[in-house]
Amino acid sequence: MTDMDVLLQKKISASFDGKTPAPSLPALCHNLLAEQKASWPDLSLGYKALASVQVKELRCNGFSVRLHHNPGRIKSTTAPLDQKSIEKRPCFLCLENLPEPQRGILYRGDFIVLCNPFPICPEHFTIAQIMHCPQSFEGMVSKFLKMAKDFSPDFNVFYNGPESGASAPDHLHFQATSRGVLPIEEEIKDRTRLEFVKCIHSTSLFRARHLGREVIILEGEDCTTIGDALTNIVSAMKSVLASPAEPRMNLFCSYAGNRWQVMIFPRQRHRPSVYFLPGDERILISPGMVEMGGIIITPIGKDFDRVHEELIRTIYAEVSVDEETVQKISAALPF
Ligand SMILES: [Zn+2]
Numbered sequence: 001m002t003d004m005d006v007l008l009q010k011k012i013s014a015s016f017d018g019k020t021p022a023p024s025l026p027a028l029c030h031n032l033l034a035e036q037k038a039s040w041p042d043l044s045l046g047y048k049a050l051a052s053v054q055v056k057e058l059r060c061n062g063f064s065v066r067l068h069h070n071p072g073r074i075k076s077t078t079a080p081l082d083q084k085s086i087e088k089r090p091c092f093l094c095l096e097n098l099p100e101p102q103r104g105i106l107y108r109g110d111f112i113v114l115c116n117p118f119p120i121c122p123e124h125f126t127i128a129q130i131m132h133c134p135q136s137f138e139g140m141v142s143k144f145l146k147m148a149k150d151f152s153p154d155f156n157v158f159y160n161g162p163e164s165g166a167s168a169p170d171h172l173h174f175q176a177t178s179r180g181v182l183p184i185e186e187e188i189k190d191r192t193r194l195e196f197v198k199c200i201h202s203t204s205l206f207r208a209r210h211l212g213r214e215v216i217i218l219e220g221e222d223c224t225t226i227g228d229a230l231t232n233i234v235s236a237m238k239s240v241l242a243s244p245a246e247p248r249m250n251l252f253c254s255y256a257g258n259r260w261q262v263m264i265f266p267r268q269r270h271r272p273s274v275y276f277l278p279g280d281e282r283i284l285i286s287p288g289m290v291e292m293g294g295i296i297i298t299p300i301g302k303d304f305d306r307v308h309e310e311l312i313r314t315i316y317a318e319v320s321v322d323e324e325t326v327q328k329i330s331a332a333l334p335f
Contacts, residue, residue, distance in 0.1 A: 007095045008106070008130065015106035016113075018150060026154035028105050029113060029176070033123055036115045040101035046072055046117045058296075060309045062210040064183055065294045069304035072118045073297045077286045079167035081270075086170050093128040093171040107150075113176070120290050120297065121181040123155070129172040135162040136172065136246055137234065141227045144174065145260055148253035151176050156185070158289040159251040164267045165288020175289070179254065183294030184263070187211065200232075200335050201225040207330075208263075212313050213292060213320035216264040216329070226260050236332035237266050240325060250289040265292045265320065266329065272315040283307065287319050 013032060016025045023031075037044045054069040080086070090097045095112070098104075104112040107127060116124040127147065137144070137159060147157045155176040162169035180186070187193065187208075194206040194217065203220035216233060220226040230251075237247035248267035253260060274283040283303045285296060296312065298304045321329075 004095075004130075011095055011098060011103055011112065012106045013103040016108065016150065018108055018146075025105075025107070025113075025150045026152075029123065029125060029151075029155065032103070032105055032113065033115055033125075036101070036103065039103075040099065040115075040117075042099065043102075043115055043117050046119055047122075050119050050122075054304060056304070058307075058309050058312055060212055060312050063187060063212055063294070065296050065312055066183055067296050067298060067304060067307055068120070069299075069301055070120065070297050071299050071301075073120070074284075074299035076118055076167045077284050077297065077299050079286075081163070081167075081169055091132055091168065091171050093126070093168050093173055094132050095130065108146075111174075116175065120295060121178050123178045125155070125176040127157070127174040127176060131172075132170070133172045135160075135166045135169045137161070137249075137251070138246065140172075141231050142223065144251070144253060145223050145227055145230075145255075145262075147174060147176075148255040148260060152179075152255040154179060156252060156254040158253070158293075160288040161246055161249045161267070163245075163270050164248045164250050164265075165270065165286065165291070167288075177290075181295070182252075182290070184208075184211065184215070185254070185293070187294070188215075188217065188263070197330055198333075198335070200229045200333075203229045205229065205233075205330070207326055213316040214266060214323065214326045215292075216266070216326060218262040218264070219259060221259050223260070226262065230262055230264070232333055232335070233264060233329065236329045237264075240328045240332055241266065241268070241321070250292050252289055252293060263293075265289070266325065267292075267319055268321050268325075269319045272318045274311065274315070283311070285315060287315065292320070 014028050049072040056067045104114040111127050114126045116126045157176045160166040197205045202222050203226045206217040208215040241247045250265040252263040
């Protein structure tokens, strides 16, 4: 047995291979969370802190966001993402660096489902690849869709690009959160917000409107065609946004009623200008998928008090691409 096998054995409390119908992945996740809250004090503290998060709803002329004052998220919001800082710190998603009490579910042999110690909702998991590889969506399309199906019906899964909110850009990971937590999930149920763009075989492509930020939506029942459409959109984004590496993006996927729905948030910037203001003027908001989905996390109390509707609109306009860019992305598709 290699050292990795020994470590893996120690850290795995259950496994899911998709072959045995029961227990389901959501059932394993509920169990893991209950066990870990009992055996890992920092996790239990993280969930206690979540229970006292202050929440405020902001109506931003056509859409709503929920502001969360969540001091526990400070590390994630202010994570230094430059190469030098990353190289200096031990990777917090590698098995050998996980806190001693932390355990996880081996997922289809190459990922581990872990409880996120800084939760944003009642059940929040990080799905980290076992091997330490940079955050990249390349080659991950069918894995991502499969994951969404495996985590259904209780959870959705999402991906933060390495320059779009991932606090570990050096280690490939996804996240799963309780279904229905993000305001945008409810907002896009209103079909009048969706502008039909085109049909790609059995997959429909929409653009969501009046949300203050751009969202491309794919819906379909066939894993292969929706996967192809997603791959093509990411390539089109790469060429339109002239990205040398992966285009800046957040991806969210849900699976219900035999149907996948993928939300793609093309980004032009990671952090808004208020993040870089000097001294007291600085506002610590660092948008990843959660923020693009309508939960704006402010770890600092005074930011929670002073963030207003107009600022949210400005932040979205700065970090999202504009409508014209989405039209170019759509025009660049090969179908
Ligand atoms: Zn790592």
